[in-house]
Amino acid sequence: MTVRRIVQHLQQLIEAHDELLDLAERKSGVIVRNQVDELTKIMNEENKRVRRIAELEQAYVTAVGDLFREKGIAPSPATTMSDAIKLVTDPADKRALSEARDALLGRIERLKERNARNQKLIEMSLAYINFTLDLVAGGDQDVVYRKSDDAQPPAGTGRRLFDAKA
Secondary structure (H helix, E strand, O other), X not given: OHHHHHHHHHHHHHHHHHHHHHHHHHHHHHHHOOOHHHHHHHHHHHHHHHHHHHHHXXXXXXXXXXXXXXOOOOOOOOXXXXXXXXXXXXXXXXXXXXXXXXXXXXXXXXXXXXXXXXHHHHHHHHHHHHHHHHHXXXXXXXXOOOOOHHHOOOOOOOOOHHHOXX
């Protein structure tokens, strides 16, 4: 029964991560279209999902601890899902745990990739905004090209190219 509870918690975690992944994909489009209000809404939704995932993870950890206690082993904070799978003797339960673990790890990896992509989009957007502000505000550098002081002709050569006789 404990194994089924663990698999159920893993399935709930997978669903919660799928929801986060959907939000992350929506966020990409919102960032590209520069819809700040919509971005704020999505981030608020993400925060709700992250809190829900924390609750689900706590329930999952409790269920894994119960499995260890059933087997007469004291759970530790360093206990992994692989350790829990090793404790299970039924092949169908082992397979169910392994498949759920692998599915969750796949979702987490996809979410990391999407978040990294969104972070790059935000950095590029900020760089563009800073560039635009520098153009509008005039920045510290002169935009007009001019002759530098180092390129002055040597003293005594008062003639210019157009002053020379043909």
